[in-house]
Amino acid sequence: MKMTRSWDRAFLHKGLGVRRILILAILSGGIWAFVQLDLNPADLVPTSGGVQVAWAFFSRALSPAIVYEAEFVPSDTPPLLWKALQAAGTTVVFASAAMSLALIWGLLLGFLASSSWWVGDPAGGAGNVTAFVRRSIAPVVYGSTRVLIAFMRSIHELIWAVLFLAAFGLSHLSAVIAIAIPFGGTLAKIFSEMIDEAPRDVAHAFRGSGASATHVYLFGLVPRALPDMTAYSFYRFECALRSSAILGFFGYPTLGFYIAASFENLHYGEVWTYLYTLLVLVILVDWWSGALRKRFVV
Amino acid sequence: MSDRELKLRYLRSQRPRSRFAYWSALLLLVVMIGSWFVGDFQVEDFLSERRLQNLTRFLHELIPYPLQERDFNLGIALKWAGEILAEKGWSAMVVTLAISVAAIVLAGFGGAFFSLPAARNFTSPEPFLPSLRNPHWAWRFLWRALVWMTRLFLIFVRSIPEYMWAFLLLAVLGPTAWPAVLALALHNLGTLGKLGAEVVENTEPSPLSALRGLGASHLQIAFTGLFPLTFSRFLLFLFYRWETCVREATVLGMLGIVSLGYWIQDSRARNHYDEMFFLVLLGAALVLIGDLLSSLARETIRRFS
Amino acid sequence: MMWSVNEGNRKSQGRTSSSRGASFTLRKSSVVFGSTVALDSVDLHIGSGEAVGFVGLSGAGKTTLLCLLNGTVRPTGGTVQVDGRDLATLSFEELRKVRSGIGFVHQDLSLIPNLRVLHNVLAGRLGKLSFWGGMRAFLFPQRRYVHQIHEILERVGIPEKIYERTDRLSGGQRQRVAIARALFQEPVGLLADEPVSSVDPARARSAVSLLTEISREQGLTLCVSLHNLHLAREFFPRLVGLRAGRVVFDRATEQVTEDEFEALYDLNGV
Ligand SMILES: Nc1ncnc2c1ncn2[C@@H]1O[C@H](COP(=O)(O)OP(=O)(O)OP(=O)(O)O)[C@@H](O)[C@H]1O
Ligand SMILES: [Mg+2]
Numbered sequence: 001m002k003m004t005r006s007w008d009r010a011f012l013h014k015g016l017g018v019r020r021i022l023i024l025a026i027l028s029g030g031i032w033a034f035v036q037l038d039l040n041p042a043d044l045v046p047t048s049g050g051v052q053v054a055w056a057f058f059s060r061a062l063s064p065a066i067v068y069e070a071e072f073v074p075s076d077t078p079p080l081l082w083k084a085l086q087a088a089g090t091t092v093v094f095a096s097a098a099m100s101l102a103l104i105w106g107l108l109l110g111f112l113a114s115s116s117w118w119v120g121d122p123a124g125g126a127g128n129v130t131a132f133v134r135r136s137i138a139p140v141v142y143g144s145t146r147v148l149i150a151f152m153r154s155i156h157e158l159i160w161a162v163l164f165l166a167a168f169g170l171s172h173l174s175a176v177i178a179i180a181i182p183f184g185g186t187l188a189k190i191f192s193e194m195i196d197e198a199p200r201d202v203a204h205a206f207r208g209s210g211a212s213a214t215h216v217y218l219f220g221l222v223p224r225a226l227p228d229m230t231a232y233s234f235y236r237f238e239c240a241l242r243s244s245a246i247l248g249f250f251g252y253p254t255l256g257f258y259i260a261a262s263f264e265n266l267h268y269g270e271v272w273t274y275l276y277t278l279l280v281l282v283i284l285v286d287w288w289s290g291a292l293r294k295r296f297v298v
Numbered sequence: 299m300s301d302r303e304l305k306l307r308y309l310r311s312q313r314p315r316s317r318f319a320y321w322s323a324l325l326l327l328v329v330m331i332g333s334w335f336v337g338d339f340q341v342e343d344f345l346s347e348r349r350l351q352n353l354t355r356f357l358h359e360l361i362p363y364p365l366q367e368r369d370f371n372l373g374i375a376l377k378w379a380g381e382i383l384a385e386k387g388w389s390a391m392v393v394t395l396a397i398s399v400a401a402i403v404l405a406g407f408g409g410a411f412f413s414l415p416a417a418r419n420f421t422s423p424e425p426f427l428p429s430l431r432n433p434h435w436a437w438r439f440l441w442r443a444l445v446w447m448t449r450l451f452l453i454f455v456r457s458i459p460e461y462m463w464a465f466l467l468l469a470v471l472g473p474t475a476w477p478a479v480l481a482l483a484l485h486n487l488g489t490l491g492k493l494g495a496e497v498v499e500n501t502e503p504s505p506l507s508a509l510r511g512l513g514a515s516h517l518q519i520a521f522t523g524l525f526p527l528t529f530s531r532f533l534l535f536l537f538y539r540w541e542t543c544v545r546e547a548t549v550l551g552m553l554g555i556v557s558l559g560y561w562i563q564d565s566r567a568r569n570h571y572d573e574m575f576f577l578v579l580l581g582a583a584l585v586l587i588g589d590l591l592s593s594l595a596r597e598t599i600r601r602f603s
Numbered sequence: 604m605m606w607s608v609n610e611g612n613r614k615s616q617g618r619t620s621s622s623r624g625a626s627f628t629l630r631k632s633s634v635v636f637g638s639t640v641a642l643d644s645v646d647l648h649i650g651s652g653e654a655v656g657f658v659g660l661s662g663a664g665k666t667t668l669l670c671l672l673n674g675t676v677r678p679t680g681g682t683v684q685v686d687g688r689d690l691a692t693l694s695f696e697e698l699r700k701v702r703s704g705i706g707f708v709h710q711d712l713s714l715i716p717n718l719r720v721l722h723n724v725l726a727g728r729l730g731k732l733s734f735w736g737g738m739r740a741f742l743f744p745q746r747r748y749v750h751q752i753h754e755i756l757e758r759v760g761i762p763e764k765i766y767e768r769t770d771r772l773s774g775g776q777r778q779r780v781a782i783a784r785a786l787f788q789e790p791v792g793l794l795a796d797e798p799v800s801s802v803d804p805a806r807a808r809s810a811v812s813l814l815t816e817i818s819r820e821q822g823l824t825l826c827v828s829l830h831n832l833h834l835a836r837e838f839f840p841r842l843v844g845l846r847a848g849r850v851v852f853d854r855a856t857e858q859v860t861e862d863e864f865e866a867l868y869d870l871n872g873v
Contacts, residue, residue, distance in 0.1 A: 018598070018599075018602040019529060019530075019602075022533060022595075022598075022599070026403060026406070026536075027403070029399045029403065030399060030400060030403030030404075032396070032399070033395075033396040033397070033399035033400035033403070034400055036392060036393070036396040037393065037396045037397065037400060037475040037479065038474075038475065039400060039474070039475055039476060039479065040474075043471065043472075043474045043476055044471070044476060046470050046471055046472070047471075047472045049472075050469070050470045050471055050472055053469050053470050054470040057466070057469075057470070089336075090337075092329070092333070093333040093336050093337040094333075094337065096329045096330050096333040097330070097333040097334055097337055097339065099330065100330040100331070100333070100334070103330075150586060150589070151582065153585075154545075154581075154582035154583075154585040154586050154589075155578060155581065155582050155585075156545050156546070156548055156549045156581070156585075158461070158549045158552065158559075159548070159549060159559070159562065159578055159581065162552075162562065162563070162566060162574075163575075163578065166356055166566060166571060166574070167352065167353050167356040167357075168344065168349045168352060168353060169349065169352060171340070171343065171344055171349070172337060172338050172339050172340070173339040173340065173341060173343075173344045174344070176337075176339060201709070201711055201713040202713045202714065202715050204675070204713065205707065205709050205713035206726060206729060207675060207702075208670075208673050208674075208675045208702060208705075208707050209702060209703060209705075209706070209707065209726075209727055209729065209730045209784075209785075209788055210699040210700065210701070210702035210703030210704075210729070210730025210731070210788075211699075211703075211726070211729035211730050211737075212699065212729075212730075212734065212737075214734060215729045215732075215734070215737045218738075219715075219726055219729065219737070219741055220715070220726075223715050223717065223718055224715060224716075224717070226717070227717060242457070242459040243459070245459060245462070246459050246461045246462065249461065249465070256461075256462065259462065259465075260465065263465070263466070263469070271466075275458060275462075278457060278458065279453075279454060279457045279458070281457075282453070282456075282457035283453060283457065286453070288322065291318065292318070292319060292322055295316045295318060295319050302750055302753060302754070303746075303750070305753070305762075306749060306750070306753055306765070309763060309765055309766055310766055312766070313719075313766030313767075314766070314767065314768065314771075
């Protein structure tokens with residue numbers, strides 16, 4: 001029904017005004033950006049050194065290294081594949097430690113930031129002081145929580161990592177916290193939106209049977225948003241894996257560290273081994289969340 | 299044991315439940331808690347005397363340099379901020395923004411393009427129609443192979459993080475803005491392509507089958523049917539991804555492209571933490587502005603489509 | 604049994620005043636939403652243990668009236684009394700207590716689709732539990748609650764569905780879950796808002812008959828809003844006709860004339 005309507009519309013060229021404006025805006029934005037950055041397609045042809053690197057690098061895509069490419073390897077180094085597995089393990093450990101923190105404060109802040117947590121009872125009694133207090137402090141609480149969330153989110157995890165590096169020195173925990181802060185903020189934002197957008201019928205019914213506001217929230221609203229929240233958390237876990245891999249560029253022993261090292265030593269086969277390891281990790285999580293979603297969301 | 303208890307036990311044992319979900323939850327719990335034991339996260343060390351001293355020194359150095367030895371004075375603070383802005387902050391912000399816009403435009407075109415061969419219902423010998431002519435199995439297999447190749451490509455470009463793409467491309471392309479733009483564009487192309495394919499697969503097929511019934515080719519269906527039907531939803535995703543592009547563009551500078559990240563790294567290397575912090579805040583402001591613009595755009599699209 | 608079942612006529616007749624059901628009194632109650640007057644100065648008394656049917660066109664104010672009775676809508680004028688107590692004078696906690704004694708079967712059922720039947724029914728008891736009590740009951744349901752729920756589900760006819768996910772049930776079965784939830788509140792009053800709108804005629808009839816039977820057994824006060832005149836006449840000894848927010852008639856079913864019904868459902872002049 002709805003589809004047919006937009007179908008009709010598309011053919012009647014209604015609503016194409018807005019569409020045309022948006023396309024024009026995007027295109028002119030693109031042109032501005034290209035001019036601003038001085039992006040010349042000619043520069044896309046690699047420099048002569050670049051061509052060699054590119055060839056050497058991409059030609060190994062189908063033949064990633066199985067053993068070290070270096071001629072001399074210290075005798076106590078583990079085999080390459082084992083090392084790749086270890087790096088993958090560390091990447092997972094960093095990511096899941098960060099996610100466990102992010103989930104905790106994502107849930108806490110998400111609850112505080114959702115406005116439905118605070119909605120008082122529309123039909124409170126006469127001298128309903130609690131409802132009044134609740135209603136008057138609500139905007140302050142969820143407003144300030146949202147500002148906090150925005151701040152946490154707006155700084156990229158790598159920048160948090162740089163800040164922590166400067167503040168504490170190299171410490172594994174600071175890498176975990178660096179990921180956990182923006183991820184917690186994002187989770188909190190999305191969770192609060194999902195809960196606020198969940199259908200209200202059940203909450204209304206629970207309130208009508210005398211349930212307290214907290215129960216209404218926890219059992220009437222949150223369960224309705226839960227499948228979406230789970231799916232989103234998985235997606236963030238996938239992102240956390242990537243971020244944790246990247247942190248290797250800053251000296252942490254995750255996949256990024258070995259990728260950078262092998263690349264700089266021109267061991268391109270090893271680079272591909274590590275890249276494929278990351279690929280497998282991401283695909284696994286992706287498949288896992290997809291399989292779970294099939295069972296959760298109907 | 300009462301009769302009811304027996305019945306309930308039986309019902310409970312028969313209750314539909316997913317072993318997969320159960321074990322998944324358990325595994326997740328184990329991994330999340332276990333990571334704190336396996337990983338080398340020394341909490342005591344983190345809160346040690348040495349680190350805390352380091353932290354206090356760091357916090358002190360966040361105060362703008364001209365103000366460190368005297369009382370607060372707004373005029374001096376503003377002058378200090380203005381100088382950084384004029385010298386590098388402003389142009390770095392513009393570059394950061396431009397990188398994100400250029401990247402998302404490229405990613406948008408690429409994602410829209412690749413979402414077609416990645417959609418199973420479109421990429422078949424008879425798109426959106428039950429097969430009337432029953433094509434040869436080899437022919438069908440080729441189409442199916444195209445779908446899987448595209449998906450493999452999309453998931454590959456998507457699972458390599460932007461920062462890593464930029465690192466690799468920088469070595470190949472040399473120090474222009476291209477590595478940053480391409481890195482962002484590639485990763486987001488992967489995401490947009492996947493999301494776009496889902497949009498195409500979830501589109502109500504009846505108008506499209508009607509078109510096919512009229513004898514439209516793949517290209518004609520794509521332009522006259524799919525494009526108008528899926529455009530708004532695709533735009534929603536585009537703006538949503540643009541938000542993350544702005545975030546990522548701030549850090550790509552750390553690899554040497556003159557966006558905000560470059561100056562952040564630079565001032566850190568010179569131990570000018572006050573300047574670094576100011577630039578970080580500029581980046582945060584830019585990201586927030588991006589968020590705001592993106593949510594405004596998405597609101598408009600929702601309203602008018 | 605406090606009262607005799609008349610085989611030929613299902614309607615409850617003389618209910619004794621000793622029944623434990625709640626009583627409701629509306630005095631000049633009005634509800635105004637912005638510019639729409641949903642209820643206009645309604646006077647109504649529903650005695651303990653009565654079974655009343657509310658009839659009227661869509662938008663006549665049936666839902667609003669039922670919501671007044673359990674205190675989820677506040678009258679903009681007049682008063683609402685439950686068991687003689689004015690809801691507007693109650694404290695928040697007292698109001699919750701009153702509500703927890705009134706079961707409400709919603710028009711759209713308001714069930715959580717992705718939870719099991721057990722939990723949906725359990726939610727009916729939340730109003731009587733403390734914060735931790737509610738948490739405990741929801742996360743690790745006590746055996747006596749499970750038994751009680753099984754018993755109630757037996758009564759409404761779907762005991763074997765107790766561990767089923769609610770969205771796997773049919774429309775009629777879901778309706779029974781909603782009724783079970785209201786019953787698990789251990790209510791003294793039962794309100795049902797168009798319990799027949801989402802199911803086929805046979806199911807509709809059995810749902811209404813179930814509601815009347817149960818409230819008769821347990822001595823509950825029953826208020827049901829209905830579109831279906833036949834059902835209303837068959838099952839309710841007293842009918843209240845609503846039109847554009849006003850009570851048009853309010854008397855024993857036999858005394859409502861055909862003309863009055865016609866006038867009630869006359870689309871002209873709305
Ligand atoms: N929350 C609300 N806000 C604004 N107007 C409302 C609200 N609830 C009800 N109304 C209005 O009050 C009037 C009565 O509504 P009510 O839902 O009580 O009718 P009803 O008899 O239950 O109708 P139906 O048979 O369709 O359920 C209607 O005109 C409706 O538009
Ligand atoms: Mg209604």
